[in-house]
Amino acid sequence: GAVVSQHPSRVICKSGTSVKIECRSLDFQATTMFWYRQFPKKSLMLMATSNEGSKATYEQGVEKDKFLINHASLTLSTLTVTSAHPEDSSFYICSASSGTDQPQHFGDGTRLSIL
Amino acid sequence: EDQVTQSPEALRLQEGESSSLNCSYTVSGLRGLFWYRQDPGKGPEFLFTLYSAGEEKEKERLKATLTKKESFLHITAPKPEDSATYLCAVQAILKTSGTYKYIFGTGTRLKVLA
Numbered sequence: 299g300a301v302v303s304q305h306p307s308r309v310i311c312k313s314g315t316s317v318k319i320e321c322r323s324l325d326f327q328a329t330t331m332f333w334y335r336q337f338p339k340k341s342l343m344l345m346a347t348s349n350e351g352s353k354a355t356y357e358q359g360v361e362k363d364k365f366l367i368n369h370a371s372l373t374l375s376t377l378t379v380t381s382a383h384p385e386d387s388s389f390y391i392c393s394a395s396s397g398t399d400q401p402q403h404f405g406d407g408t409r410l411s412i413l
Numbered sequence: 414e415d416q417v418t419q420s421p422e423a424l425r426l427q428e429g430e431s432s433s434l435n436c437s438y439t440v441s442g443l444r445g446l447f448w449y450r451q452d453p454g455k456g457p458e459f460l461f462t463l464y465s466a467g468e469e470k471e472k473e474r475l476k477a478t479l480t481k482k483e484s485f486l487h488i489t490a491p492k493p494e495d496s497a498t499y500l501c502a503v504q505a506i507l508k509t510s511g512t513y514k515y516i517f518g519t520g521t522r523l524k525v526l527a
Contacts, residue, residue, distance in 0.1 A: 300459065332515075341500065341519040342457075391456045398513060399464070399504070401447045404456030 301325050302394050304405025312413055313384060319377045319408045321392030328394030331375040332402060333367060336389045348375055382412045415440040417503050419518035426491055426525050434486040434499055434521045442506035444513060446484050448477050449500040451520070457500055460486075491525045498522045 301324040330349050334342040348354035348369035356362050366378040393402035418437045445464050449457035461470040463479035470477045476487040498520045506513050
């Protein structure tokens with residue numbers, strides 16, 4: 299149980315392109331979803347937290363207009379990287395939780411490469 | 414300041430050589446402590462949740478314990494397939510807002526040699 303599916307697993311695109319990443323909880327309702335960025339051999343860096351039907355809460359230093367997050371249902375959240383540039387290249391991971399005191403369950407990540 | 418520290422940063426073990434990973438935390442309003450395993454190029458895989466001091470959880474060769482200041486992940490007779498990065502995370506309540514946040518440690522990279 300507690301499966302989170304993240305797509306696509308890898309994206310390679312040109313600078314200036316917008317990229318959408320989907321995160322779905324397959325067998326539970328996710329009241330809260332999280333988006334992380336991870337650099338090589340580093341821990342997870344929280345970008346934003348989103349609750350279903352509400353605006354996402356962004357961490358300090360994360361550009362809201364650059365990283366658009368939508369949490370339209372209890373099973374789906376999307377992250378759109380708008381007008382991506384090479385410095386946005388990274389490993390992006392989503393997670394979902396069914397409530398307070400519950401663990402986060404993670405997707406398998408998206409490797410984004412901007413040329 | 415709320416903080417989670419994992420040690421050691423990296424650990425090399427021979428197959429069958431038992432050891433422990435440490436996760437120390439200083440947070441107010443602890444709601445839970447979580448252990449994860451992360452393989453290269455993958456998202457973290459949930460292992461255990463611990464909610465109160467004295468609690469223990471076991472799964473195969475792994476056993477997690479919790480005190481008021483730290484948690485240990487004990488690995489008994491590890492195998493090469495146990496090689497991964499092990500992350501701990503703490504869920505704490507923010508006094509100022511009453512909302513909760515997760516704080517992740519930087520992980521322990523475990524390599525088990527055959």
